Amino acid sequence: MNISIIGATGYSGVELVRLLLTHPEANIVAVYSNSQTGKTMQEVYPHLMHIFTDDLAEIDCARIREEADIVFIATPSGVSGRLVPQLLDGKLKVIDVSGDFRLATPDLYQQWYGKETAGQEYIDKAVYGLSEWNAEAIKETKLLANPGCYPTATLLSLLPLLQENLIDGKSIIVDAKSGVTGAGRGASLGTHFCEVNESISAYKVGKHQHTPEIEQTLTQLTGQDVLLSFTPHLVPMNRGILTTSYASLKDGVTVEKIAGAYAKAYEGKPFVRLRPGEYPKTKEVYGSNYCDIAWHVDERTGRVIILAVIDNVVKGAAGQAVQNMNLMFGLPETTGLAFTPVYP
Amino acid sequence: MNISIIGATGYSGVELVRLLLTHPEANIVAVYSNSQTGKTMQEVYPHLMHIFTDDLAEIDCARIREEADIVFIATPSGVSGRLVPQLLDGKLKVIDVSGDFRLATPDLYQQWYGKETAGQEYIDKAVYGLSEWNAEAIKETKLLANPGCYPTATLLSLLPLLQENLIDGKSIIVDAKSGVTGAGRGASLGTHFCEVNESISAYKVGKHQHTPEIEQTLTQLTGQDVLLSFTPHLVPMNRGILTTSYASLKDGVTVEKIAGAYAKAYEGKPFVRLRPGEYPKTKEVYGSNYCDIAWHVDERTGRVIILAVIDNVVKGAAGQAVQNMNLMFGLPETTGLAFTPVYP
Amino acid sequence: MNISIIGATGYSGVELVRLLLTHPEANIVAVYSNSQTGKTMQEVYPHLMHIFTDDLAEIDCARIREEADIVFIATPSGVSGRLVPQLLDGKLKVIDVSGDFRLATPDLYQQWYGKETAGQEYIDKAVYGLSEWNAEAIKETKLLANPGCYPTATLLSLLPLLQENLIDGKSIIVDAKSGVTGAGRGASLGTHFCEVNESISAYKVGKHQHTPEIEQTLTQLTGQDVLLSFTPHLVPMNRGILTTSYASLKDGVTVEKIAGAYAKAYEGKPFVRLRPGEYPKTKEVYGSNYCDIAWHVDERTGRVIILAVIDNVVKGAAGQAVQNMNLMFGLPETTGLAFTPVYP
Amino acid sequence: MNISIIGATGYSGVELVRLLLTHPEANIVAVYSNSQTGKTMQEVYPHLMHIFTDDLAEIDCARIREEADIVFIATPSGVSGRLVPQLLDGKLKVIDVSGDFRLATPDLYQQWYGKETAGQEYIDKAVYGLSEWNAEAIKETKLLANPGCYPTATLLSLLPLLQENLIDGKSIIVDAKSGVTGAGRGASLGTHFCEVNESISAYKVGKHQHTPEIEQTLTQLTGQDVLLSFTPHLVPMNRGILTTSYASLKDGVTVEKIAGAYAKAYEGKPFVRLRPGEYPKTKEVYGSNYCDIAWHVDERTGRVIILAVIDNVVKGAAGQAVQNMNLMFGLPETTGLAFTPVYP
Incomplete structure (x- = not known):
């Protein structure tokens, strides 16, 4: 090619x-x-x-x-x-x-x-290139819209639960944390080392352009009505996104059903690793195309909290783009992407 | 003394x-x-x-x-x-x-x-030492329970809104981010530089011991029924806590009412700085006893998102303890605490 | 004032x-x-x-x-x-x-x-404002040239040894490491978080403008002939300078003579802390006006290695400027500067 | 294998x-x-x-x-x-x-x-496994001593100049800076995030065990008499070593001769990149097996300053070990090591 x-x-x-x-x-x-x-x-x-x-x-x-x-x-x-x-x-x-x-x-x-x-x-x-969820359309298209970094982690976290109708689409809150590469290479006060280091802050609360991308895709792929809060934060590190997503469980939803939804969605998907009950670190996917997903059911509040980590520059951008290229040219998804995360 | x-x-x-x-x-x-x-x-x-x-x-x-x-x-x-x-x-x-x-x-x-x-x-x-909310009892006690670091930022964020009955106490989600000093000085794999640096992760989801402290105090001080999700995260920095709190607004609550509740609660309180619509950084309170609070109303979702930053070692621990000592001995609250944040 | x-x-x-x-x-x-x-x-x-x-x-x-x-x-x-x-x-x-x-x-x-x-x-x-070495002239001047950040740490390290004629002025090498505040607040690729974080590099080798300031002052204050190499490095941190200085000892110079030279030079100097045989960290002077100095004699090579740490924004700039203001107005040197370092 | x-x-x-x-x-x-x-x-x-x-x-x-x-x-x-x-x-x-x-x-x-x-x-x-300098012996041995991290960067910097007799072996000073992975994964106060972050310090001045390894190899491979000062520093980053080496030039040595020595030594060596006059950053070799070397002649002092960067975990340990394995089994040196640095 x-x-x-x-x-x-x-x-x-x-x-x-x-x-x-x-x-x-x-x-x-x-x-x-x-x-x-x-x-x-x-x-x-x-x-x-x-x-x-x-x-x-x-x-x-x-x-x-x-x-x-x-x-x-x-x-x-x-x-x-x-x-x-x-x-x-x-x-x-x-x-x-x-x-x-x-x-x-x-x-x-x-x-x-x-x-x-x-x-x-x-x-x-254009076909939306969320590789794990849209592979058939991706294989056929000549114009692919590669997903945003935050949407990738968020969508992979939430789609299985909405598809199986386990959570309330109006209850979702996504609190996202990103490394500074997400802001691009342009020099500005906001990316100055001394202004970012030893600090954390939110930005664009209620206004981030990835919000409609997330809502639209959740609805298109699952048919569920979704309206969510999305808050991005800037973390003093180069690479990595962690999304912490909260949603109210529908009545009678058990831990087993949740586990089943994820297992069903990601069986045979080489870049999604399911880690129920764990606390994935962004460093654990550094430089790789993995998305690690963990979930925790909080019975006190009736909510599920989903943690997902990606390398924003790989699975959140270039890596998923190559994964989509592989699909578009009939290659195995993992071709050229079998990187072990660089740790530590 | x-x-x-x-x-x-x-x-x-x-x-x-x-x-x-x-x-x-x-x-x-x-x-x-x-x-x-x-x-x-x-x-x-x-x-x-x-x-x-x-x-x-x-x-x-x-x-x-x-x-x-x-x-x-x-x-x-x-x-x-x-x-x-x-x-x-x-x-x-x-x-x-x-x-x-x-x-x-x-x-x-x-x-x-x-x-x-x-x-x-x-x-x-024991009297609970949230200085801005409990000063009269603090002045009289001989045994003071100094608040936890996460509760301090969370409570200062939420109390004004619950007291004025502006938010739903069952809808609250607190997504908190802390520097590593919060983990103490003990050496462990979890505080090893290489395991924390260039990474972010959640921990103790649904299980953190500050959760009941937050819920109990919110209810005691406002009479409101509260049940909330609290998720702490470890950020690669030494000092600082940012809490991002989400709550559903009650019907008819306007931005003005919210601003009014904060203004009323913190008028004359020297260590709380109100920054509506802004994005406070933890570095902006570094080494000081300030708690900076910002709020954003998201009309799409009917939620208010509240951002609060403190230095976890100062306002979240030693600084508030000194503030309480001042109250207990009849001194002005700010005695010995008039530090300008160390920036950057 | x-x-x-x-x-x-x-x-x-x-x-x-x-x-x-x-x-x-x-x-x-x-x-x-x-x-x-x-x-x-x-x-x-x-x-x-x-x-x-x-x-x-x-x-x-x-x-x-x-x-x-x-x-x-x-x-x-x-x-x-x-x-x-x-x-x-x-x-x-x-x-x-x-x-x-x-x-x-x-x-x-x-x-x-x-x-x-x-x-x-x-x-x-103009009078050169190295407070510990030039106080008498500083007290009389109306125009004070405040020392550079690197020269402050370097001069405080080397002056006692040159003054007592313990080292060879032509053998000196100063390898200096600075936090990013030294580069100022202007946004540039060189201060972009992602370009600085997780990295270290040298810059301006053999060309840094603080080189003649160091040489000139060493000669003026001690009468010794000096020609030295000075290499600055950019370290991924906000504040702090560490200088590692190397010099060949003159014949017969003992550890005791070196200790004596430092003790004599800095007796009664409140902002210089002598730490022979230790490894001072820049964090140990963070936010304060201290300069901590340690020295190690390497008998194998006949060299002394001197380590000095300052907060470049305080003792290396604003703090020493206030110290000089105090001298110029007849106040005690420590007025307004008695800060305990912010640690950690 | x-x-x-x-x-x-x-x-x-x-x-x-x-x-x-x-x-x-x-x-x-x-x-x-x-x-x-x-x-x-x-x-x-x-x-x-x-x-x-x-x-x-x-x-x-x-x-x-x-x-x-x-x-x-x-x-x-x-x-x-x-x-x-x-x-x-x-x-x-x-x-x-x-x-x-x-x-x-x-x-x-x-x-x-x-x-x-x-x-x-x-x-x-045992054969000393500095791949670029000892390949013939490496190919024949059954016991390989893989070089230390600091020695790798230092030796690759200095060997060409000593071999061509361009510098004085008694004048060498090596000021080295390392990320924290060099200290291993064991938890200790010295590797605690809060004690390392926002700080830099030297350690083991005059006593580091890599000193005799460097001296011995320089002498063995070039026949020159060498006695040097080596000072390691701990930098708040995970990976990377930068060595800044200083040496006095012998009479009549020109920039061209220096460039010639490096070119001769590393022609056809795939993992050494020569960058005269530049300021290599450790991030520029992150995750890769490269050693980037730059040199600057300071005519004022008659010294050459050599900057070398490696990823201490790769070229300074595991990567060079694999490179040596390739040599020991008759494979091309680059087999399995053709990684592009992960930047940023």
């Missing part, structure tokens, strides 16, 4: 490079960046010395259509909405790692992202 | 030393530790060189009753329950920084702490 | 605010910033809420000369060189926390800083 | 597991641990769930001799000295990741390690 990457200098882009370099079927033919055009990847990321030293080219959709079998777009939001119409032509497959094709309508996107994306006809072509 | 400290070598104990050394009315007459008897404080904590170099004595209740006007007990749980009966005599006042006198009955303590504490007659003597 | 602060929004400036707020003789009359004019300090630093909420004014030298007894300049290098000629008039005293008046000639400054500073006549008026 | 690992539960041991699991020629037949016998690897390291779940067996040398082609010993020092005589028999090859076979005599070991190791006859059988 010949591969192009647009936005290769962001954290998701450079992680795509890392993963694809050891993928047995992948061949990176070109990397593109508008902000760093003319530099080599090694100049922007010295850790790639002797490994990947290609020049960063200006984005050229015609060249990509010609050279590549698949293109990954790992730009900030608001870019791929404009690029995709120029790319979707002929054999080229597109995986958009940004948020531009995830929400059901341009209006919803405008409301939560505060900017414009593609028209409805392009959004309608 | 002549002061003794039992358990001076833990993180709360040594913070008491720091705070009391610059307190204009305080005179530390002796420090006690069973684990480090015979060493000097400087041997255990080199940062105290030239500042505080007293020997650590074996615990001697008779000597304390004789020498001290007040004794702070900053031991692990299960110790002060045995010591207090030997200390409560004559003029001596006792502030217990551990959890032994916080819960209403020995049975409740046994259930959540898994060990024994004092008998009911001693528990009944 | 009425005090103005220029550059109050940098890390040194806001630390000056913290220290001066509890200084019994200090009254901050105005804070100035060209980059944030019109905002309040609380807007720029929320941790100052309810504590210090003054507006940030545009720099106005005439107003400062009128209102203030002393002005601190805590701007980036290259600014105070222009301001001082407008400030040095009448009774006003000036403490420059930046580097503009530390080097002996404008040419030397140009060579190492790559920009212009004041003319020779103003440089000649 | 059938592989056994003794001491699989330490940080080097579990990293061996990570590396060998994706090594195309490796098959781990058993893992041994005396401290955790009876547990599974997954119980001790939950990140290995679904990946490697073998039981930890009690050390059994007879079984190892029978089952394995090669055994890695990753125990604390003082263990392999006793084990090796029971293992060196028949076809079995041994790689000792601990320090027991690195020093030339039992006396030297006793002097620096303070305990006993194997007898001289076994030490004499």
Whole structure:
């Protein structure tokens, strides 16, 4: 497979490079960046010395259509909405790692992202790439909307319980914690080491753009009515997301039913590890494509608390994108992704 | 005031030393530790060189009753329950920084702490030291149960809303994040740098001993029926607690009513700073006795999300203990506590 | 004392605010910033809420000369060189926390800083403010050049040994490690959390502008010929500098002579703590004005290795500036600076 | 190749597991641990769930001799000295990741390690496994002493310059900085998160057991007389070593000669990356087997300053051990080690 990457200098882009370099079927033919055009990847990321030293080219959709079998777009939001119409032509497959094709309508996107994306006809072509839940559609699509980092952990946590009708969709609260790579590589006071280190804080309470992505997908895939609170937090670490999700159990739901729902949902899914009663640490999936899920039933309150951890740059971005690429090209899901977490 | 400290070598104990050394009315007459008897404080904590170099004595209740006007007990749980009966005599006042006198009955303590504490007659003597809410009783007591770190931030967040009947006491979820000092100075795999750094995890889900302390106090002080979920998390930082609390608003509750409840509760309270709509960082109260509280109304879900930050070692332990000492001796609450947070 | 602060929004400036707020003789009359004019300090630093909420004014030298007894300049290098000629008039005293008046000639400054500073006549008026070594001159000056962070730790380490002629001035190597506050609050890729965290690196090898400041002062104060290597490193922490200095011992120098030199130099100096044979941690001086110094004689190699730790924002900047202010106004050196380190 | 690992539960041991699991020629037949016998690897390291779940067996040398082609010993020092005589028999090859076979005599070991190791006859059988410098001997040996973490970075930095006679062997100073994994997984106050975080300190000044390993190897491989100062420091990060080495240049040595020495030494060496004039960060080799080397000539002082970074758990331990295994079995050095650094 010949591969192009647009936005290769962001954290998701450079992680795509890392993963694809050891993928047995992948061949990176070109990397593109508008902000760093003319530099080599090694100049922007010295850790790639002797490994990947290609020049960063200006984005050229015609060249990509010609050279590549698949293109990954790992730009900030608001870019791929404009690029995709120029790319979707002929054999080229597109995986958009940004948020531009995830929400059901341009209006919803405008409301939560505060900017414009593609028209409805392009959004309608996109398949949502939650690999474990949407594999059949993923295999057929030419335009894939790769899930957001927070939605990945949240959806994998909640879908089994909603699908089996075990929890109340209106009772859900998701308290999420992320490492700083989630904020991107752009320099700002909010990502300054001294302002983040030895501190934790919430942000965008009630306003984060991943909220509608989570709600919409839960409803689409399970038919349940869902309205939830989602609160992201910034944690002084580079990588990792932990979501702590709370939901009220429906009457008569037992621990066994919960365990059964998870077992049924994730049987044969190589990247989901079920750890009932445990306390997964984000470090335990560091650098890998795993999502570890634990659950705890609190009989006092009638709630289930679900803990899920991912590496936000891997399963929450580049890793799941490669997993989806594998599905789109008929390869085993794990091809090029069999990384043991780097611990500690 | 002549002061003794039992358990001076833990993180709360040594913070008491720091705070009391610059307190204009305080005179530390002796420090006690069973684990480090015979060493000097400087041997255990080199940062105290030239500042505080007293020997650590074996615990001697008779000597304390004789020498001290007040004794702070900053031991692990299960110790002060045995010591207090030997200390409560004559003029001596006792502030217990551990959890032994916080819960209403020995049975409740046994259930959540898994060990024994004092008998009911001693528990009944203890006043719960949430300074901003219980000042009149604090001023009169000789035995003060200093609040836990998580309860302090949680209670200060929720009490105004429950007191004004603005939220549903059964809907409350508290998702709490703490720095590692909360785990104490004892060496264990769970506090090993490499196991904590670059990671976040939950612990004791549904089982943390601060849960009944929070519920009991909310009900005692507001008369409301409360049953809540409390989930603590370990964050890779030394100091700081952030609590993110969620509650369903009662019908017709407006942002103005919420603001009014907080303003009414904390008018004239020097250590509570109200920051509606903001995102307080734990670093913004580092080393100080402040509790910063922000709230966000999410109209989509009908919930209020309350963010509160404290330094767990100060307002969550030693600082509030000194604040209570001030109250017990008729001093202004802020005496010796007017620290600007150390930022960054 | 009425005090103005220029550059109050940098890390040194806001630390000056913290220290001066509890200084019994200090009254901050105005804070100035060209980059944030019109905002309040609380807007720029929320941790100052309810504590210090003054507006940030545009720099106005005439107003400062009128209102203030002393002005601190805590701007980036290259600014105070222009301001001082407008400030040095009448009774006003000036403490420059930046580097503009530390080097002996404008040419030397140009060579190492790559920009212009004041003319020779103003440089000649400036007294170098290494409090423990230059107190008599400091007491008399109206223009004080506050030492750099690295030079403070280095000079306090090396001066006693050079003064007593115990080490070879040409053999000295200083390997220095600093927290990220040393890089200032400006956002850049170099201070981005993810680029600094979980990493250590050197920078400006052989080129750091503190090198001539160190050499010049060592020679001026001891008469010894000095030529040294100085290498700074960036450590993933907020505050703290550790200097590890290496020097060849002259013939016949014993451990006792070394201990004697330090004892003689720092007898009665309240902010220097001598810890022979120990391994001081930067955390042990966190938030305080102490410099802890340890030394180890390596008989195999005939070298002495000196370890010194300071809080770069306190003893390395704002704290030493206040110490110098105390000297300049005839106050005890420790006034307003008797902080116990915040540990841990 | 059938592989056994003794001491699989330490940080080097579990990293061996990570590396060998994706090594195309490796098959781990058993893992041994005396401290955790009876547990599974997954119980001790939950990140290995679904990946490697073998039981930890009690050390059994007879079984190892029978089952394995090669055994890695990753125990604390003082263990392999006793084990090796029971293992060196028949076809079995041994790689000792601990320090027991690195020093030339039992006396030297006793002097620096303070305990006993194997007898001289076994030490004499051992080949020092600095892969880039000793490949021919490594290929022939059955007992390999894998280099220490600090020596690896230091030796790769200094050998080219000594071999070409460009620096004075008596002038060398090595100032080294390490992440906390270097201290092992044992819980102690010295590895407690709160005691390490936000701090840096030196340790074992003049006494570190890697000092004679460095000196001895420099002399053995270059014939130069060497006596150096080595100072290790603990940095608040998990992985990574940076060595900053200083040496006086011999007369007439130019930058070109230095560059030539490095180019000659490392031509065709896949894991050494030469970065003259740069400032390598430890994060740039994170999780990989690279050693990045930069050098800076300081003409003022006539010294060269060499910066080298490695991942202490990979190139400083498990990675180099696998590299040596490859050499010992006639495989390409890079087999199973072509990891891109995990950045950031």
